[in-house]
Amino acid sequence: MEIDSVILKLIDRMQNAFAYHKIILDENNKPVDYEYIYVNTAFEELTGLKRQNILGKTVKQIIPDIQNSSFNWIEYYGNIALNGVEDHIVQYFDLWDRWYRIDVFSPEKNYFVTFFSDITDIKKAEEKIKEQNEIISPITENLDEITFLQDVKTREVIYLSSSFERIYGIPIKEIYKNPRLWIDYVYPKDRESVEKRSTMENTINEIKEKGYFTQEYRIVVDDNIKWIRTKILPVINRDGQIYRIVGIEQDITEQKNMEIKLRKAVRRAESLAMHDYLTGLYNRRAFFVRTKEEINRAKRRGETFSIILTDLDRFKLVNDTYGHDAGDKILKVFSSILRKYTRRYDIVARFGGEEFIIFLSATNKENAKKKAEQLREYVERSEVYIRDVDKKVKFTASFGVSELLPEDNYDVEKVIKRADKALYLAKNSGRNMVITD
Numbered sequence: 001m002e003i004d005s006v007i008l009k010l011i012d013r014m015q016n017a018f019a020y021h022k023i024i025l026d027e028n029n030k031p032v033d034y035e036y037i038y039v040n041t042a043f044e045e046l047t048g049l050k051r052q053n054i055l056g057k058t059v060k061q062i063i064p065d066i067q068n069s070s071f072n073w074i075e076y077y078g079n080i081a082l083n084g085v086e087d088h089i090v091q092y093f094d095l096w097d098r099w100y101r102i103d104v105f106s107p108e109k110n111y112f113v114t115f116f117s118d119i120t121d122i123k124k125a126e127e128k129i130k131e132q133n134e135i136i137s138p139i140t141e142n143l144d145e146i147t148f149l150q151d152v153k154t155r156e157v158i159y160l161s162s163s164f165e166r167i168y169g170i171p172i173k174e175i176y177k178n179p180r181l182w183i184d185y186v187y188p189k190d191r192e193s194v195e196k197r198s199t200m201e202n203t204i205n206e207i208k209e210k211g212y213f214t215q216e217y218r219i220v221v222d223d224n225i226k227w228i229r230t231k232i233l234p235v236i237n238r239d240g241q242i243y244r245i246v247g248i249e250q251d252i253t254e255q256k257n258m259e260i261k262l263r264k265a266v267r268r269a270e271s272l273a274m275h276d277y278l279t280g281l282y283n284r285r286a287f288f289v290r291t292k293e294e295i296n297r298a299k300r301r302g303e304t305f306s307i308i309l310t311d312l313d314r315f316k317l318v319n320d321t322y323g324h325d326a327g328d329k330i331l332k333v334f335s336s337i338l339r340k341y342t343r344r345y346d347i348v349a350r351f352g353g354e355e356f357i358i359f360l361s362a363t364n365k366e367n368a369k370k371k372a373e374q375l376r377e378y379v380e381r382s383e384v385y386i387r388d389v390d391k392k393v394k395f396t397a398s399f400g401v402s403e404l405l406p407e408d409n410y411d412v413e414k415v416i417k418r419a420d421k422a423l424y425l426a427k428n429s430g431r432n433m434v435i436t437d
Contacts, residue, residue, distance in 0.1 A: 008038070017043035017116035023081040024058060025110075031078025033058040034112075046116060080104055081112040090119065099123040146249035149235075152242055155179055155200060167228075167251050169221045187218035187225060198230075204242055207234050213245075216252070227256040276350040278328060279335035287349035288412075291359050294347065295410050298361065306368030307412070308358040309400045309419040310338070310375070313431040315354040322393060326386045330395055337378050342371070357416070365403035365436055372399040372434040380432060396432035398423060403437075 011018050018040040024033040036054045044050055054062050059074070066073060071091070080087060086105030093100065101117040146167060149159040157179045165172050174181055186194050194217045196202070206213045213232040218225050229252045235244035274286035282290060298305055312318075312334060319327040331354065338348050338356055347359035360368050376399055383392045400423025408414045418437035426435040 011038075012040045014040055014042055016118075017046040017114075019043050019114045019116075021077065021081075021112050021114070023078050023110050023112065025078075029082075031074050031082070033060050033074060034077055034081075035059075036062070037111075043116070046118075077104065077112050077114075081106050081110050084109060090123075092123075144251070146247075148247045148249075150179065150245050150247070152200060152204065152244060158244070164249075167221075167226065167249070168219065182219075185219045185221065187220055190217040193217075203232060203245065204234075207232065207242065207245070226251055226253045228252065276335075279332055279350050281335050281339065281356070282347065282349035284349065284351055287347060287351070287357060287359070290347045291412050294359060294361050295412060298404075299410055301362075303362045304364055304404045305415075306360045306363045306365055306401060306403045307415045307419040308360065308368060308372050308375075309351070309416065309423045310356050310358070310372070310397050311423060311427065312354040313396045313398055313427075315395075318393070318395065322386050322389060326384070326388070326393065329386070330384050330393070333382060333384050334379060334395070334397065337382060338375060341375055341378055357419075359412075363403075365401060368401045368403060369434055369436050372401050375399065376432065376434055398426035398431050399434040400424070400426055401434060401436040 018038075019036065020038040021034045022037055023031050024035060026032045035056065035058050037056075039049070039051055039054065049062065059066055076089075079085075084106045086103070088101060088103045090099065090101050092098075098118060099120045101119050103115040103117070104112055106112045144163060145161075146164045147159070147161045148157060148164070150157050157176055160172050160175055162172065164170070164175065168182060168185055170181060170185065183191065183195050183198075194215065197215055203213045211233075214230060216227065216229045218227055220226075229250045230247060231249075232245050232247040234242040235246055237243045274282060274289070276283045294305065297303075312330070315327065315330075318330060331350075334354075335348075335350065335356065338358065342348055342358060342360075345361060349357050351357040358371075360371065363371070376397060379395065379397045383394045385392050400419045400421065402415050402419035402422060404410065404415050422435040422437045426433045429435065
């Protein structure tokens with residue numbers, strides 16, 4: 001087969017090595033050698049074999065030891081030349097200490113062409129990655145955390161540690177098939193936001209902005225809820241582009257549960273600090289904290305407010321007669337009446353002992369007196385069953401009412417002081433009554 005001179009010129013300028021051969025057969029049509037018909041300049045540079053020394057000669061003449069090679073080149077090339085097929089092979093050549101990809105095909109029967117591509121740098125990189133993986137893999141595979149590597153362009157998951165299967169309950173092979181499968185396991189209330197945030201575009205944008213990407217979310221595995229924290233970092237190529245992302249995911253369920261318990265404990269502590277342990281109403285400290293907010297609001301709006309001070313009548317006698325447990329029960333009933341029959345935004349507090357205080361926003365003295373009278377009647381009609389004596393005990397309370405005056409300058413202490421005087425007067429005027437200042 002002749003090669004056109006124009007084509008030869010083009011082939012000679014190729015960067016990859018090119019060689020054109022004819023297979024040599026024995027009397028049984030079995031390949032026993034092959035002849036060099038043409039090679040380009042790149043082939044000469046690659047092998048060190050000059051055209052004038054090899055063209056028209058066979059490979060056995062040029063490389064006598066080829067028959068002792070672990071790979072049967074003559075048989076391999078002969079099969080391609082005789083069957084008109086094509087193939088490629090990756091091979092290491094000791095002579096040049098290089099790795100090559102050899103693409104070979106048969107343009108017509110008994111002839112074959114080889115192209116040599118130098119892939120030494122690629123193979124060295126692969127070996128380096130393999131070596132690194134041999135070091136890193138035993139570490140990552142024994143971590144509780146999930147580690148993964150993903151390609152930015154193709155979205156392909158390149159590596160995923162075995163801990164993923166333990167935490168998510170999803171076979172790793174399924175993630176290699178569908179990298180977004182894990183989304184289906186995200187807790188329903190978190191799924192929409194997680195799915196939106198965790199797209200590759202959003203992930204890369206956040207990495208460019210912050211240097212990393214993080215998020216926390218819940219997953220459901222076998223009806224159990226787990227908390228996951230993800231942190232993703234970029235892998236930069238030589239052009240400074242993010243071409244891969246590496247991530248670490250942690251099961252932070254235990255930590256989250258501890259945080260929830262801690263928040264509940266803090267809220268409980270705050271509640272105990274602000275509420276009376278027996279009645280559940282605000283305590284004295286909380287009353288002044290809350291009224292400060294309401295007084296500031298009243299100032300802005302130019303509104304008034306009123307105070308009701310109330311005290312159970314002859315409460316010491318109740319304790320002495322029926323015991324402190326009975327007294328506590330009466331205090332609870334009394335406090336529930338005060339809370340039930342005042343407005344949601346009124347401030348009701350246990351001021352001390354059997355004394356209670358009510359802050360009535362935007363309420364003048366006349367309406368405050370009506371409210372106090374209503375409360376007095378509810379208390380008077382109430383009764384508490386005392387199991388120890390098998391008896392229903394009735395009780396009453398006295399009330400003192402006072403309204404903010406212009407000269408008070410929104411000082412609640414002055415209003416309380418007048419209400420206290422009115423309460424004292426109610427106590428000394430027969431009890432079970434309402435007195436205004």
